[in-house]
Amino acid sequence: MGGSVEVHGLSKSFGRQNIWHDVSLALPPGEITALLGPSGTGKSVFLKSLMGIIEPEHGQILIDGVDMVAAKESQRLELRKKFGVLFQDGALFGSMNVYDNVAFPLREHTRNSETEIRDIVMEKLDMVGLLGTEHKLPGEISGGMKKRAGLARSLVTDPEIILIDEPDSGLDPVRTSNLAQLLVDVNTATDATMLVVTHNIELARTLPDNLGMLYRRELVMFGPREEFLLTDHPVVSQFMSGDPEGPIGMSEETDHRTMDPVDYSEPPAGGGVGVMARHAGARPIEVLPHQLAPRNGNVRPSSARHRERVSSGAAPLYVADDDDREPAPPVRRPGPATRALGSTGDVFALSLDTTRATFRRPFAARETLEQFWFVVSVSWLPALLVAIPFGAVIALQLGTLTVQVGAQSFTGAASVLAVVQQAAPIVTTLVVAGAGGAAICADLGSRTIKDEIDAMRVMGVSPIQRLVVPRVLACIGAAVLLNGLVSVVGVVGGYFFNVVVQGGTPGAYLASFTALAQIADLWVGELKAVVFGFLAGIIACHRGLNTAPGPKGVGDSVNQSVVVTFLLLFFVNFVITTLYLQLVPGKGA
Structure with a gap:
């Protein structure tokens, strides 16, 4: 089963701009979770916070019980070995060919022989359909191939947690569907915990087991796919239907700051799954879309656990309540003198780190x-x-x-x-x-x-x-x-x-x-x-x-x-x- 990821009260700001405030969620181990939201709501920032690349002001990120936020950099480097990450553009190293890119984590963190490394690399390249391209540089392959090569590289160390940032970015619908199917097959083979950041509606309908949505600096909803897609919550309903009418405007400045009161306490008429909201302007999905299944008749281990968890009521739907939520803390924008001192301190810290790293092994x-x-x-x-x-x-x-x-x-x-x-x-x-x-x-x-x-x-x-x-x-x-x-x-x-x-x-x-x-x-x-x-x-x-x-x-x-x-x-x-x-x-x- 995949690794455990728990987020408690996470807040992040850049200057005076608060990105999101008091975000809390837990990724069910081994399941596929998708994080949605309009552009500019901080989905990629959230992903990089989980990796420990961006440091939030408040909150905890527990990776198998260890707090990534409070950990030292040396501890973070060890925790990151549990991750496999597919970045938006693949993030392949431009000076290395596809084979060396995929082999890079193995050469860094294992003592495998080159023969063993080659066997693993070719297996992963075959999994993503890139056999025959291992000699090519990143600049010589298409955007979709870069994503698949990046996915192969993220899989070579058998990670417990796989993070995927905008897998559909720059891809046509057919290749997006192929990549989504590939992610399902990867989850079937590895049983890794997966978090997919996207704003592709079709991908969100058919790929994940769980969904969450960021909107106006908050996690407005998080829960099982069965409940998330059938909700009447006005923001979620408008986003999933692509309706121009609703609280989401062209930009955050035009978003409605207030919405009609919504009662989340009453269950849907006629039963159904979980808790649903009723709202006059919402357009809920009436039929739950079919979820992608593994190819060749395989069964995802996580899907059975997910069904059992949902049917037992152990997976409550989280819906933000604006009345109970604390306001985002004010953020002071540092002045020129503070920024200059901060930059000076960063340069000094880099100098010390570089001096220490010079005497560490392996030496490049x-x-x-x-x-x-x-x-x-x-x-x-x-x-x-x-x-x-x-x-x-x-x-x-x-x-x-x-x-x-x-x-x-x-x-x-x-x-x-x-x-x-x-x-x-x-x-x-x-x-x-x-x-x-x-x-x-x-x-x-x-x-x-x-x-x-x-x-x-x-x-x-x-x-x-x-x-x-x-x-x-x-x-x-x-x-x-x-x-x-x-x-x-x-x-x-x-x-x-x-x-x-x-x-x-x-x-x-x-x-x-x-x-x-x-x-x-x-x-x-x-x-x-x-x-x-x-x-x-x-x-x-x-x-x-x-x-x-x-x-x-x-x-x-x-x-x-x-x-x-x-x-x-x-x-x-x-x-x-x-x-x-x-x-x-x-x-x-």
């Missing part, structure tokens, strides 16, 4: 090398092109100044100090942040809006350890490498312009290196490169993982990542330089 060595090569490949040429004029400007300016004060012999030393301590680390990190960091932010941002990050979390894999650590280490390594390269180019460029353009003496320029410069200057330059590279990587990853929905959200995150990194870089450079000059005495001082 291959991903780190690939990211390091990528950042270096997009940064080295711009860094060199910027370093040459940068070194030249420093040499020209210092050369002119030393001539004015009669200290031409120190031109070389001053140029080296300026390039190695200041110019090289700053130029390197500006390029790394502007090229590599922007690409990292865009990559993680696109993964975020396509639910790939959430899919990874649900599979019990830490995105910090798998994605953030390799990218931060890559930025640090690239910054250190390019810092040395830029330092050499800057010094050579300064030599050329000082000697050739300004007519300086080569021997004096080279001899002055040892006059004021010391080995500590080189080390402080590399230290800055390490710190700046870390900051560039962390900021890029933080903005990518917190991207707002849509392409505009990705673009805004990239812009914010670059700007914030630049501002932070100059501030940290000032702090490090000040500390260095105070703690390390100059040569000859």
Whole structure:
């Protein structure tokens, strides 16, 4: 039998907008439950709350008796291993083919051999009708195939709880029916607890054992299919019939805030199942639609338990009573200062988590090398092109100044100090942040809006350890490498312009290196490169993982990542330089 899911008094808000308040329900183990509601009522938010991806303000989510809300992240990762999740668009990893996508949870959480993994993967692909497509990338298959591949991936670990978000999204009616039949067959084979979030009426009529409906920030009804579909409740009746007349308007602002009193205490005339409501404007379904049955004459184990539970009266219909319900608590919208402090705290927390995850196993060595090569490949040429004029400007300016004060012999030393301590680390990190960091932010941002990050979390894999650590280490390594390269180019460029353009003496320029410069200057330059590279990587990853929905959200995150990194870089450079000059005495001082 599937896992146990109980929700008690759950409330969630974003800013001043309350999504839903005081939601309570229990998913009958092993049965199929559908959650309905008009668009924008927070159905997907509720689903992500069950996974522990979105944290509600109040309430409990008990997964086999363990509270997902109060659990630590390490506990949540373990609890999520009980889940299999089919996201709206499949949430397949774009860099992996179908086979590797489906095999991913097995490689992460089992010690199965590749032969065993292949047997399991091919079995699940056969179950969803995708044999022969295992070599294709997600971008090479249709939307319906992506959903089926996502379903296959959610099944490979034999989950106890299966969550399905809008399975009909983007599919034609025939493929929607096929997918619904596939879900029934999966439930028959696994006896897993299933929750389907949808606003497809036909799917809601024929697929689930139980139904619930969110409306105006409340769970207005929850109960067995037999009672839910035959109710006269005005909101449910209008939604299930698709009637434009009723309390549900075009938007929440036009929804009727009050409805005629409804008596839920009287049973329906002539018997029937459960408790029904009578309302003058309601259009109840007169005949209960036929429920989908498993193919090949199989019997769902949960269907017998469901019938027994309903006939015994152990499954009362839940109907919200607006008079008894407490009003949603007021939510204060944080001001700019609070949001800024919150973002700063999030970046600091991500920095600590990344540092800790760096020393955990398994270490993503291959991903780190690939990211390091990528950042270096997009940064080295711009860094060199910027370093040459940068070194030249420093040499020209210092050369002119030393001539004015009669200290031409120190031109070389001053140029080296300026390039190695200041110019090289700053130029390197500006390029790394502007090229590599922007690409990292865009990559993680696109993964975020396509639910790939959430899919990874649900599979019990830490995105910090798998994605953030390799990218931060890559930025640090690239910054250190390019810092040395830029330092050499800057010094050579300064030599050329000082000697050739300004007519300086080569021997004096080279001899002055040892006059004021010391080995500590080189080390402080590399230290800055390490710190700046870390900051560039962390900021890029933080903005990518917190991207707002849509392409505009990705673009805004990239812009914010670059700007914030630049501002932070100059501030940290000032702090490090000040500390260095105070703690390390100059040569000859």
